[in-house]
Amino acid sequence: MPSIAPPLQGQDSIRLNRFIEDNKERFVTGLSKMVAIPTVSADPPYPSVFTQMAEYAQNLFQTSGGTAKIVPTNGNPVVVGLFHTSPNNPTITVYNHLDVQPATESSWTSDPFTLRIDKDRYFGRGATDDKGPALTAFLAASFAAQEKIPLNIRFIWEMEEEVGSRNFESFVKTKKSDLKTDGIVVSDTIWISARQPVISTGLRGLLCVILRLKTGQEDRHSGLTGGVARNAIGELCDAVCRLHNPRTGEVLIPGFYKKAKPPTKKELADFEQCGFSVSRFKRDHKFHSMRSRDRLDLMRRIWAEPTFEMHGIVGGHMSAGVKTIVPQTAEAKISMRLVPDQDPNEIFHLLKKHLKSINTDITVKKNATLSPFKGVTSGPLMEMAEKAMQAGFGRMPVRIREGGSIGALPTLQKYLKVNGAPVPVTFLGLSLPEHGYHAPNENFDWRQAEGGIKMFVRFFEETALQKWQK
């Protein structure tokens, strides 16, 4: 038997295809209901939105032969679902998140929280990040349970991923004895293109900060005071331009790059092989121009190098027209993506120190920290993931790093061990660049859901087999 042949053959394969056909409507209805619950963790529209989401998720498991618990935290609850077979079978844990980014952009062409269906494409906030992939993995697991694949499948559905997973550590710490698992698979990553699946071998970390400056009590008239009044927005801009070069992206904080490990030769070789296209990337993201067009340089910049971004400046006059005041209060929203082995808390310390030398009146508040993540680049879990991708989409995935951050992963590895070592983690992402992660008109599509169900079923089979063999 060739190593990449699908285990489900003949009748089995026909049953899977029929399951997918029979469950398409269920998928669309489910995604529609999940998108309609506006779980914006940064700015929830009403307090009970996360309870509502958790109850909907719990009900999904309970009506499909599984069980689910809603675990409260100091913030939003975590849903832990389970399709249990036997304590003697191995256990695989699937991680997704059900909170979403804000959807305040004016360029949404339809209501972000009402699923808009355009043939096999589904538009709505959270469609691809990460409700669509969560539902795909869930359907695959319910099929695996129905087929009695000898595996226990646990789901961890977090609802604070988009705000730095701030209560996830206390959840894992408290529940670690209930969360024992042989491996973790994360479904919250993005392909190179619709034709090129990937498996991530690392993630960037994150440090979010807010800089604040208050030079007076209230904004003042620029005719009366302009020339001598300090301008809070101007001084923040000045400081930010001394913390980084906004044109090149170079960070100017002394010591910032010291612990940033450059990618290995092997990783760079994998990057070279991965089928990344500069022009497709530019087109997918609708950029007019970019900081670099050199292919390898571009990949290094988005996957393996740290960044410094201004997300917004609040203060002064932000509505229509020009109001000639000298703003006295301003706030700059900033984040830095970090790479292994940069430590967010160390970087925060360096930032604070450098800022003090620039402008002593600016205060800095740490808003969120996520450690960078180094994943596996070889071993049985990687091979199983590769086989599953191949089975679902007919193509071998390439190994790249991911530029985003998933705060839950370093935490899971810190508390969950297999034979004393951190639990192995792999990635089975389903999102595509054109799905618009964190962007207006976010969407998911049936092709990814259909292939995704096949991929996850194959992954569950592989992991079940693997464990029998050990």
Added chain:
Amino acid sequence: MPSIAPPLQGQDSIRLNRFIEDNKERFVTGLSKMVAIPTVSADPPYPSVFTQMAEYAQNLFQTSGGTAKIVPTNGNPVVVGLFHTSPNNPTITVYNHLDVQPATESSWTSDPFTLRIDKDRYFGRGATDDKGPALTAFLAASFAAQEKIPLNIRFIWEMEEEVGSRNFESFVKTKKSDLKTDGIVVSDTIWISARQPVISTGLRGLLCVILRLKTGQEDRHSGLTGGVARNAIGELCDAVCRLHNPRTGEVLIPGFYKKAKPPTKKELADFEQCGFSVSRFKRDHKFHSMRSRDRLDLMRRIWAEPTFEMHGIVGGHMSAGVKTIVPQTAEAKISMRLVPDQDPNEIFHLLKKHLKSINTDITVKKNATLSPFKGVTSGPLMEMAEKAMQAGFGRMPVRIREGGSIGALPTLQKYLKVNGAPVPVTFLGLSLPEHGYHAPNENFDWRQAEGGIKMFVRFFEETALQKWQK
């Protein structure tokens, strides 16, 4: 007869005091009604707000023995009111504006468009800028008419002053034959302190611009694209920091200062004499610190030197929390105060040229231009204004420049001539630093209204006398 003795003496003076006493309630009711019409020219809440204001103003004249016309323009109408005595009498024109600044600041302690009366202090947007002074001058004129002072008093009440008087020139050009006048008095300037009235000898001009940068179609995820995506807010900050130094205020546009005339020795001597207090200025404006604490340097900075201010940056994520996107569209709202003989259009050209050398993708839009204004520093009109101030408030005004801008003045002098020379202009302002021009909790007070009525009555008498003597 001593030159500063008030002409209204004995019975006359008693009648004026009784008029003021009898009209206090009328003043408060009138101000309350005017503040309740939210004439925010930069962002009107509904289209008919200026018609409503114009009709209210017209009615004021018609019910007080005067007449008034509402003159339509391509923007907001101008109200021209008149108390007419005889074509043989001289004519004085009082300029005010009835539009107001936006009132979106969160620190308003009561609704900005509902007059809050706290003893003899009146809080509301436009109370001091410029509805309160307009109403004060109006009451004085209605008393002068009632007393049959041999003078024609015309009022020009504009409603686009806060947005650069963009249709005022076409109004004056079209109506110049109806607007013939022997002198103009502007009541829209601010004292040094509650104890020190001023007469302005010059005003700064203004150039408002909006810088825009669009580096892609939509904001993108900073994990997916950060490092290679251009950051529109960051690049705007960079450009702005190359156009000026936000800490010192120094403008870095080549040629910017070339035509800026430093104040004369006489002017500087007047500044020195004017009773300006650094600590009172700081306290009145509620500043924590300022760019300068040197008294003469501070006065030069706010009255006689040009500025560059950032009023706000729009783009990216401006609501609660941090959203890790790379903003692809951003807009910086900027204005420059200009001094004689800087020309706003020339400065705009220099700015555009320099910006092109900084970042070719940034576009710049001219939002408003106002020429700087050189007023009279001597002559009969200045003397009459000084006598009027003395009569109203018991103190001689000092001569300073004003840091603000009134776009209408250069226009009025361009089209209205007396014996071929530009019509003389003087200033009788009533606002105090603590009134909060353009700031939250803007207010006016009865002391200024009461003294203001006396001041204007005396000014009208002086101008009537002056003309009889010629």
